[in-house]
Amino acid sequence: MTDWSALMARPPLWLRVALPCLFFVLVLVAWQVIVRTADISPLILPAPSAVLDDLRQHAGTLALSTWNTLLITLKAFVLGTVAGILLAIAFSRSRLLELAVSPLLVLTQVTPTVAIAPLVLVWVGIDNVDSAILLLAAIIAFFPVTSNTMLGLRSVSHDLHDLFTVRRATSLQRLFLLELPAALPYTLAGARMAGGMALVGAVVAEFVAGSGTDAGLAWRISEAANRLNTPRMFAALFLLGLLGVAISGALSLLQYLCLRRWHESAVSRDR
Amino acid sequence: MAETHGFRIEARGIGKRFSGQAAPTLSALDLTIGGGEFVSLLGPSGCGKSTLLRLLAGLLRPSEGTIRWVAPDGSSASGTRLPDIALVPQEPTLLPWKTVFDNVSLPLRLRGTARAAAAPRVLDLLRALGLEGREKSWPRELSGGMKMRVSIARALVTEPDFLLMDEPFAALDELTRHRLNDDLRALYTQRRPTVILVTHSVEEATFLSTRIVALSRGRVAWDLPVDFGPERAGLRDHAAFQALRGDIAARLRADQAALS
Secondary structure (H helix, E strand, C coil): CHHHHHHHHCCCHHHHHHHHHHHHHHHHHHHHHHHHHHCCCCCCCCCHHHHHHHHHHCHHHHHHHHHHHHHHHHHHHHHHHHHHHHHHHHHHHCHHHHHHHHHHHHHHHHCCHHHHHHHHHHHHHCCCHHHHHHHHHHHHHHHHHHHHHHHHHHCCCHHHHHHHHHCCCCHHHHHHHHHHHHHHHHHHHHHHHHHHHHHHHHHHHHHHHCCCCCCCHHHHHHHHHHCCCHHHHHHHHHHHHHHHHHHHHHHHHHHHHHHCCCCCCCCCCCC | CCCCCCCEEEEEEEEECCCCCCCCCEEEEEEEECCCCEEEEECCCCCCHHHHHHHHCCCCCCCEEEEEEECCCCCECCHHHCCCEEEECCCCCCCCCCCHHHHHHHHHHHCCCCHHHHHHHHHHHHHHCCCCCCCCCCHHHCCHHHHHHHHHHHHHCCCCCEEEEECCCCCCCHHHHHHHHHHHHHHHHHHCCEEEEECCCHHHHHHHCCEEEEEECCEEEEEEECCCCCCCCCHHHCHHHHHHHHHHHHHHHHHHHHHC
16 A cells, blocks of 8 residues: 555656556447447547548548648747747846836736737738737747746846956856756746647647638638548547647756756656 | 055045935945955944845945045056956856856856866865865756855955955854854955954954944944964964954844844
């Protein structure tokens, strides 16, 4: 019994992976059994086996769409994160700028993407739908990076600031050797959120904007919905979920690798 | 090495009032500290010791009066001839994302010294402070006493003209404190920076200093030389040391009594 509670208190990595996978398989089995025994129409709820068939038959198209969605999500993530950090630095340098601009930034966050998408389409998307999608996804993604990085930049201890002042550090030295490293745990936490939101943004934007030259998963889903191809919808949804998990996992790994040496959140402690 | 650092501090008519405060923290304070002195600032809590230290460090501007750094030739320090000041705050405040080596070399890096060029000096100091082999450790792996040693090494790495210390040993246990006092005393006699130490410990002040300045009500209450000479190993057990320590404690009690 104590072995079990110790295992649960500090679950090893294999267990953290194995448990959710096992649970997912159980859900799939239950789903399959229910659909078969209750004889539910595949238009309403296709059995997992039907979804798997569709995945296999259209692997090429779906893989390409997954790749396109991943690409645009990554671009939006990088764009949003870089813009978010630069904006946070600008705000931390100028209180005036922060007071004037940051309330307007909140406006971009409380307005649903779906609502501003048509406008962005008119501005940049007429000839180039892909850049409209990219821009929309980046608009959603930058905000957590900005707000977290700002919090991090502000939370640097006064003693450390004093140290840099007494040593006559230049403001660039202060930024790169003190403030940005101190804000890194915050920035990374923001980036994790931004990763998920970039994906949401890419999907929502593609729904609204339609597809550009390269169709993504959102396009596959709406296309399948128009044709009442429910198994295809599930297949695309499954890939979308997989993409989300992969992005979130990669960013968690990045966070761990950056912080494991020194930050409390990543350092494991012997008990 | 003795008497190489010749800068002198001249504080004249220093007043400091923080906004929202009825009484000024410091008022009409005069203090001259010569190059190579080890001055301890004593006094009850709230007497303005730390404020004075922060003024001398340039972290605060005085509301009244002037602080002048006078070079050995008698000219006021300005421009590129500013004295090199190092600060040891109460908490060790190391950069947690840098190793011991990188923390200690930071002040040199800020001046543009290359990492490799800084190495001999950093390793030399780590050895002098009993941190040999610790250069690759992370701050979180160190005890409180070791962190303070790193903080002191970081302050000394540029061979500063002025070493300003704000109750650096207050949070340490007595044994560690004594050992660090011994080490600081040894480093002082070797390198002769001007040291200004804020402390609450009469024993520490008496053991380390060449001069004790007590503050009360925002000015200098009294100013006492400590003439025990440079060699102070075993001094804590001497009758003369105990007597001076008792005398200083009695003066501080009298200051405190005068306040209430």
